[in-house]
Amino acid sequence: MSTTAMQKKMCLFVLLVFALTALAGCGGKPASAPANTTLKVGWDFEMPIADPVKSGYFLVRSGIMETLVAVDFDGRLVPGLALEWQAIDATAWKFTLRPNVKFHDGSLMTAKSVKLAVERFAETAKTIPLDSIEIVSDHEILIKTRKPVVALPAYLATPEASIYGEKAMVDGKFISLIGTGPYKFMQVAQDKSIVTEGFTEYWKGAPHIKQVINRHYPDAQTRFMALQSGEVDFIRNVLPANAKLLQDKAGYQVAVSPVGRVRVIYFNTEQAGLADREVRLAINHALDREAIVKDVLGGYSKAAAGMFPDNLPWGNPAIKAGEHSVATARTLLDKAGWVDNGSGIREKQGKKLELNLITYSSRPELPDIALVVQAQLAAVGIKLNIQVADIGAVEKAMASKNFDMVLVARGLAFTPDPSIAFEDFRSTSMSKYRPNYVNKELDSLLEGALRETDPAKRQADYYQAQEIIDKEIPAIFLNYYVHVDAYKKTLRNFRIHPTEAHVLTSDLQFQ
Secondary structure, rough: HHHHHHHHHHHHHHHHHHHHHHHHOOOOOOOOOOOOOEEEEEEEEOOOOOOOOOOOHHHHHHOOOOOOOOEOOOOOOOOOOOOOOEEEEOEEEEEOOOOOOOOOOEEEEOHHHHHHHHHHHHHOOOOOEEEEEEEEEEEEEEEEEOOOOHHHOOOOOOOOHHHHHHHEEEEEEEOOOOOOEEEEEEOOOOOEEEEEOOOOOOOOOOOOOOEEEEEEOHHHHHHHHHHOOOOOEOOOHHHHHHHHHHHHHHHOOEEEEEEEEEEEEEEOOOOOOOHHHHHHHHHHOEEEEHHHHHHOOOOOEOOOOOOOOOOOOOOOOOOOOOOOOOOHHHHHHHHHOOOOOOOOOOEEEEEEOOOEEEEEEOOOOOHHHHHHHHHHOOOOOOOEEEEEOHHHHHHHHHHOOOOOOOEEEEOOOOOOHHHHHHHHHHOOOOOOOOOOOOHHHHHHHHHHHHHHHOOOHHHHHHHHHHHHHHHHHHHHEEEEEEEEEEOOOOOOOOOOOHHHHHHOOOOOOOO
């Protein structure tokens, strides 16, 4: 065949290929398009880019930082950056580190870098009475404590215990986010969004998502509108009414799952009126938990029976939800000497039973719950004034003991051990959410449980502690949190984690 004839034949072949390709794009099986590799996320809470020992939650949720110990979807402790751990004796734990883990700056994780991070966490958090950390080998450390700490592995699963590279610190100050997670911090953009990119050398394998744009929307309705407009692909903490709208709308997926969080009212038991257990018990009977779940939360919750929800293994099964009974509440208040003289507000010795409740709006359902609580207490003759502030103001009020009642959505599982949740009720603790309540028997139980190495005896101590709290009512547990997120259906492999810590994982990808 001549060269000219061969060229003509090749031209015809190329034209045929182009024609077939065009036909494939117009009909039959569509041509495949490149998958989206940028994920835009609308967060409900602020996104602090800060020293993890001070504010590690967003850093773990966004996939920038990781911890030595991880938690699976059943709430069990599992290997993270540490492959295994072992109690050598009552005050010594050996941790074997995962080999070949790289930090975002390309350096390898070593026993030295882990030692630095754990020492700073222990100094800041005060939950670990650290004596020393010895480097046994490049991938082994020995952590010694001044007294037994049976929950040490759980404490090292909390976001503030994140591990970071040595170059993150200069002259004792944290200056750079150098983590090990699937997403590497890149910049804070001009619109204040936080940009990360997939870390190609991530120890579990390079993530499918190449870039993440994290945006903060404090208002739930604004987040909802941002998802619908395409401004973001994924939003956190969706209002029940909006979740129901999205469930019936094509192109969206709503994720619903119980998490380790409870909505709770803390009492200042030294304030007038609330110092009387009978008044606290009356309030407990006046509150209709089921009505709050149905009318405010759209069924996306469960009435609480004690502190811990069923998806956490620490709850005492003997604890039952408080019975809603307006009649019982009124009888208790009568016996306590608070009577209604016709004004609709009970009085005692010339003082009205008027209380103040403070809550915050970053959990958008809390002010609505407060209004229902206000109405339910009014039905038994208690006037409730509501103040909606930010979470910082709530914590400040509790720290200064300048409050009557506080309504919060209390996280229970950031540290996957019951001791942290009980710190709210130990009188000498540093918890931000102490209800200003002192009980020596309870203190003794909780302090003993911190040292108890027998799991069965430790559980028995915590069961007994829950019975004391249930009887004395320094707090009322309203309902267990059911987290609701929403995202475009093209996003795959998202699952709500029970600790709420892990959100952006390396498994996420677009269809």
